[in-house]
Amino acid sequence: MNVQSNALQLNPRNESTVLGSVTFGLEEFIDQQGGQSKTVLSRAGLQPGMYKKPNEPIPLQSFCNSMHEAACSTGNEHFGLNFGARFQPEGLGVFGYHAITAPSLRDALEGMLSSFNVFQKNSLLRLTQHQGICSLEYRLLDGDIKDRRQDAEVTIGMLNNVLRRALGPHWTPLKVHFQHPALVDALRHRDAYQCDVSFQRESNFIFFRAGCLDSPMPDADPILHGITLDAIAQLSGSVAQRLSVAQRVRGEVVDLLPSGELSLEQVAERLLQSPRTLQRALSAENQSFKTIVEVTRQELADYYLSYDQLSLSEVAFRLGYSELSAFTRAFLRWKSVSPSQWRQAVKR
Structure with a gap:
């Protein structure tokens, strides 16, 4: 079967980046898992x-792609989960050393929060407290990056290991939330964190007791902590260009689609703008909210349909359709074949 695509196209984008230290141990781990690291990276x-x-910054999209390609090359569908679980804070370079040499876990996290945009551009790292419970949140803001599962599992694993550095190797979170659906067997995730793990949540979270914040960092070193702070300050001068308005809107669309209640007004509120201001900003980039939603749905449909564990009804839900029939009609318009036919064709 010849599978057609009538996908709309969006304009070129600004590039999000992450420091090259995030690849520490990646090639070795790919090869250990039976993959071909050179092929994966290429x-x-x-x-x-x-x-x-x-x-040195590398494209964040390429790093996310490397996680997906590594999972395919090794046959390990939990590659990101496994790589994140073994990734120690030192592997994060100056960003990681600044955290582990801080006096306390509170200082470590505050340092990571304040410098996160130096380490990884156009992403969110946030710590909140409510009734004695802390939630450490990680989320991509760049709407151009659709395949987010492996990245989320790698990053949450990395952050969890910073917490364990202060709280001990046997410490476990209260619970962990992932924004993506459970695309594969979720028992591995519960084994990795030794706590309840939920999917299809508002964002990616690690929950822990607020009292943990006062725990001392065992590798606290005021001199090295100061040196790393200076290094981060020097790196901050090379902060990349901010995301375009369309990229930020696409990021919010990706997050809001599963709610089934997506509107320009909602996105504008989340971006702290009025709907009229947001419309003008999109028009200045030759973009429209309607086109962004349509393109995002098409790209996400291709991504979700590649996972057999997601039923067509679940794919429709993730794309914001209340009924499978509505998704099927839209997909026929995009590809000229049904979702089930597309899924079978791309496997060949």
Whole structure:
């Protein structure tokens, strides 16, 4: 069967980045898992040995792609979960060393929050407290990145290991939330965190007791902490161009689609703008809210349909359709075939 695509196209985008230190141990782990690291990196648009220049930014999209390609190459559908679980804070370079040399976990997290945009551009890291419970949240803001599952599982694993550095190797969170659906067997996630793990949540969260914040960091070093702070300050001068308005809108669309209640007004409120101001900003970029929603749905449909564990009804739900029939009609308009026919065709 010849599968057609009538996908709309959006304009070129600004690029989000992450420091090359995030690739520390990646090539070795791919090879250990039975994959081909050189092939994986090439397909993802990355070069070998990027960890040797830990302060050099690499495209965040390419890093996310590398996680997906590594999962395919190794046959390990939990590659991101496994890589994140073994990734120690030192592997994060100056960003990680600044955290583990802080006096307390509170200081470590505050340092990570204040410098996160230096380490990874156009992403959210936030700590909130409510009734004695802390939630450490991670979320991509760049709407151009649709395949977010492996990245979320890698990053939550990395952050969890910063907490464990202060609280001990046997410490476990109260619970963990992931924004993506349970695309594969979720028992591995519960085994990794030794706590309840939920999917299809508002964002990616690690929950823990607020009293943990006062725990001392065992590797506290005021001199090295100061040195890393200076290094981060120097890196902050190379902060990349901010996301375009359309990219930010696409990010919010990705988050809101499963709610089934997506509107320009909702997105404008989340971006702290009036609907009229947001419309003008999109028009200045030759974009429209309607087109962004349509393109985002098409791209996400391709992504979700690649996972057999998601039923067509679940895919429709993730795209904001209340009924499977509505999704099927839209997909026929985009591809000229049904979702089930597309799923079968792309497997061949």
